[in-house]
Amino acid sequence: MIESVNVDDFIIRAFIGGVLVAIVAGPLGTFVVWRRMAYFGDTLAHSALLGVALGFLLSLNLNLSVIAVCLGLALLLVFLQHQQRLASDTLLGILAHSTLSLGMVAVAFLEGIRIDLMAYLFGDILAISYDDLGWILGGGLLALVILGFLWRPLLAMTVHEDLARVEGVPATLVSMLFMLLIAVVIAVAMKVVGVLLITSLMIIPAATARRLASTPEQMAWFAAGFGCLAVVGGLGGSLRWDTPTGPSIVVMAAVLFGAIHLVWGLWPYAVRSARRFFK
Numbered sequence: 001m002i003e004s005v006n007v008d009d010f011i012i013r014a015f016i017g018g019v020l021v022a023i024v025a026g027p028l029g030t031f032v033v034w035r036r037m038a039y040f041g042d043t044l045a046h047s048a049l050l051g052v053a054l055g056f057l058l059s060l061n062l063n064l065s066v067i068a069v070c071l072g073l074a075l076l077l078v079f080l081q082h083q084q085r086l087a088s089d090t091l092l093g094i095l096a097h098s099t100l101s102l103g104m105v106a107v108a109f110l111e112g113i114r115i116d117l118m119a120y121l122f123g124d125i126l127a128i129s130y131d132d133l134g135w136i137l138g139g140g141l142l143a144l145v146i147l148g149f150l151w152r153p154l155l156a157m158t159v160h161e162d163l164a165r166v167e168g169v170p171a172t173l174v175s176m177l178f179m180l181l182i183a184v185v186i187a188v189a190m191k192v193v194g195v196l197l198i199t200s201l202m203i204i205p206a207a208t209a210r211r212l213a214s215t216p217e218q219m220a221w222f223a224a225g226f227g228c229l230a231v232v233g234g235l236g237g238s239l240r241w242d243t244p245t246g247p248s249i250v251v252m253a254a255v256l257f258g259a260i261h262l263v264w265g266l267w268p269y270a271v272r273s274a275r276r277f278f279k
Contacts, residue, residue, distance in 0.1 A: 010126055014235060017128040017136050018249065021189045022201065022227030024140040026209070027147060027220035028181055029202030029227075033210060034158045039089060041182055041199035043077070043096040044070045048186050048195040049103030052120055056110050063135050063187040070183030073099060074176070100195075123194035123246025125235065132191055139188040143181045150174055150181075155216060192231075193246040201227060204253040208260050226256055 032041050048066045055065030073095060080091050107115055119127065128136075147154075153174045156164035165171050189198045209222030233256075234249030 010128075011235075011239070013128045013130070013133060014125045014245070015232070017133055018125055018192050018231035018235060019228050020133075020136045020140050021185070021192045022205070022231050023224045024143050025185055025189065025202045026205050026222075026224030026227045028143065028185055029206035030209070030216065030219045030223055031154055031158065031178065032182070032199070032202050033206040034216075038199060038203050039092045039096075040077075041186075041202060043092045043099075044073060044179070044182055045186050045195050045198040046096045046100035047073045047103070048190060048198070049120060050099045050106060051103075051187075052115075052190075052195075053103050053106035053110065056113050056115065057106070062190075063139070066187040066190065067180075067183045069099075070186055071180060074179040074183070078176075119194070120190060121194045121196050122244055123190070123192050123197065123249075125192045125245045125249075128191050136188045139184045143184045146177060146181055150177055154178060193249055197246055197250050200250045200253065201230070204250070204257050205230060208253070208257040211260050211264050226253065230256060 032038060047069050051066035051069035052062055054060070054069060055062040058065070077091060077095060080086070081088055086094075104117070107117060116124070153164070153169045156167065156169055157171055157174060161171060185202065186195070186198050189201060193201050205226035206219065206223040208226045209219045213219035213222050230249050230253035233252035235245060237243060237252065238245040238248040
């Protein structure tokens with residue numbers, strides 16, 4: 001009986017943590033998709049492992065160290081982009097793979113500290129603790145509140161950034177705050193899908209929602225909903241077939257994406273066929 005209670009307890013924590021991350025990642029992912037920043041999100045996510053290593057080395061809270069490293073990388077990227085010596089995609093590729101490799105090398109030098117590297121790379125949602133839930137809830141609420149204030153400026157910049165600047169939108173500040181939001185989501189989502197798959201939880205549900213939504217607000221709501229379905233389906237499939245939970249969540253998100261696009265693509269043909277049949 002005690003073992004059953006414990007099993008139920010960790011499943012409930014995993015479910016709550018995953019759903020909370022999906023609710024935050026969905027609306028944020030809409031702007032990542034609109035602004036074509038998927039590779040930028042991957043770059044920040046890859047740097048999270050370096051943040052984990054520095055957190056252990058300096059005895060800091062891992063979430064705070066990840067956020068600090070992500071913000072430092074974002075500032076470095078902005079500085080390098082202003083130099084205009086290399087294309088943005090080249091800079092992102094260099095920084096993404098360099099920080100990930102540097103993080104893995106730094107982990108190897110942590111003597112006397114045992115780190116489950118796979119858990120950070122691919123997530124360990126079943127090991128979420130109540131402290132982790134507190135970080136996810138606090139960081140998620142902060143991200144959603146800031147995103148609410150930034151919604152209209154970000155939308156204006158997404159439609160036409162130069163025009164938004166002319167109308168008085170502080171584009172540089174808004175962009176930096178948006179980078180902060182991505183860093184926060186990466187920090188709180190590490191336990192759910194891992195640093196290698198974090199951006200997939202932002203991008204895939206948002207891309208799925210884009211097919212159905214007619215307004216930006218609808219897309220944000222649908223993205224959060226599809227993210228929650230991916231978490232529930234992936235977690236259930238992982239428990240049923242004993243598969244890695246983080247990748248299972250991403251696979252479920254991809255299945256939803258494929259199913260929605262397939263049905264939506266075939267729907268006009270089905271309607272036309274039905275009309276011809278009933279004529």
